[in-house]
Amino acid sequence: MEFTRRGALAVGAGAVAASVLPSFAFASVDDAVAAFTGGAELGEGGLTLTTPEIAENGNTVPVSVDAPGAEAVMLLAAGNPSPDVCTFNFGPMAGAQSASTRIRLAGTQDVVAIAKMSDGSFVRASNEVKVTIGGCGG
Amino acid sequence: MAKGVRPRVKVPGSASAGDVITIKTLISHPMESGQRKDSDGNVIPRSIINRFVCDFNGENVIDVTMEPAISTNPYFEFQAMVPEGGEFKFTWYDDDGSVYEEAKSISVG
Numbered sequence: 514m515e516f517t518r519r520g521a522l523a524v525g526a527g528a529v530a531a532s533v534l535p536s537f538a539f540a541s542v543d544d545a546v547a548a549f550t551g552g553a554e555l556g557e558g559g560l561t562l563t564t565p566e567i568a569e570n571g572n573t574v575p576v577s578v579d580a581p582g583a584e585a586v587m588l589l590a591a592g593n594p595s596p597d598v599c600t601f602n603f604g605p606m607a608g609a610q611s612a613s614t615r616i617r618l619a620g621t622q623d624v625v626a627i628a629k630m631s632d633g634s635f636v637r638a639s640n641e642v643k644v645t646i647g648g649c650g651g
Numbered sequence: 652m653a654k655g656v657r658p659r660v661k662v663p664g665s666a667s668a669g670d671v672i673t674i675k676t677l678i679s680h681p682m683e684s685g686q687r688k689d690s691d692g693n694v695i696p697r698s699i700i701n702r703f704v705c706d707f708n709g710e711n712v713i714d715v716t717m718e719p720a721i722s723t724n725p726y727f728e729f730q731a732m733v734p735e736g737g738e739f740k741f742t743w744y745d746d747d748g749s750v751y752e753e754a755k756s757i758s759v760g
Contacts, residue, residue, distance in 0.1 A: 573722040590720055594686055597718040601729075604711025608671030608730030612713065615722040617684065648722075 542589055542596045542625065546637075549587050549600075549627055555637040560586070562626040562638040568618060571648030577613035580628040580636070586610070587629075591639075592622025617648040656680050660741055662755040666733045674705065674712075677726045678743055678751060684719035700725060700751075702744040708737040735759055 546555075561579040568574040578586045578601065588598040601612045610628075618624070625639040661675040678700065685697025699719055705712040712731045731739070736759040743751040 577728075593720055595719065598720040599718055600716040602711075602714040602716070604706075604713060606707045606710045606712040606732050608732040611730060612715075613726075613728040614715075615726050617720045617722055 542591050545587075545589055545596055546625075546627060549629070550635045553633075553635050555627070555635050557636060557638075559583075559630065560626060560628040560636045560638045562624065562640050564624050564640040564642050567643045567645065569645045571618040571620065571644040571646055573615040573648070574618050574642060574644070575613065576616050576624060577611065578626050578628070579609070579611035580626075580630075581610055582631050583610040583628040584631050585629045586612070587627045588616070589625040589627070590616065590618055590622060591625055593617070593619045598624075618642060618644045620644050620647045656745075656749075656751055658741065658743065658751050658753040660739075660753050660755055662739055662757055665758045665760045668734060668759045670733050671730050672733055672757075673728065674731055674739065675726070675728045676703070676705070676741055676753075677724060679724050680743075680745075682719070682721060682723045682725060686719070698746050700743045700745050703727060704742045704744075705729070705731070706740045706742075707731055707733070708735075712739070733757060733759065 559580060563577045580586050585600055585602045587600045589596045590598050598616050603610050621643045623639045623641050628636050656679060658678040663672050666672050680700055683695055683698040687695050689695055697719060701717050703715045703717060713729050715727065736757060738754055738756045741753040
């Protein structure tokens with residue numbers, strides 16, 4: 514394949530379009546949070562979200578949450594094509610309200626955790642994760 | 652149905668009554684997100700495990716709702732209370748309706 518100036522410009526334009534796309538996701542983060550909390554106020558504290566500062570591979574990013582006294586914890590990835598990641602619902606036999614998993618991140622973005630406490634209040638925590646290689650195929 | 656799905660679960664063999672133990676689970680599954688395209692540019696349809704449940708003697712420990720953003724070969728680590736000996740039951744629910752099950756017993760010494 515020959516490299517032409519026109520070809521190079523087309524590739525460049527494509528890259529710009531791809532980098533703009535994730536911003537569409539932001540509105541749906543608010544929707545997902547509202548669906549989970551029912552519009553309740555979000556507090557701070559009592560929820561620990563552990564993420565790596567830099568993830569070399571966006572396909573498997575280790576994440577853990579710890580929220581003593583929580584009933585459920587929802588994870589969201591603000592910059593993914595679809596922000597929902599997972600929801601942990603803790604049952605009566607849960608030894609601690611903490612869990613770890615591995616998630617996909619499309620690029621550098623904020624990972625958000627929302628915990629529903631047993632008294633009905635909600636708390637929020639978020640961390641930025643820098644992703645070297647995105648994990649959504651693209 | 653996804654091929655070669657094999658659950659692997661790590662539970663301690665024994666514990667003291669009232670202990671909190673750590674459970675690790677991993678299930679081999681491609682978790683096709685529905686975002687990827689094949690070499691012809693066609694979208695590969697979504698095929699994931701959408702729910703994971705762990706029960707101890709019929710009582711719920713954790714119930715996870717999963718979305719396509721969970722990595723290939725979904726891995727979970729969590730804590731469970733062991734008031735008496737019994738059996739942990741692990742269940743994964745696939746998009747295509749398949750259900751994968753695994754059980755591990757624990758004795759209290």
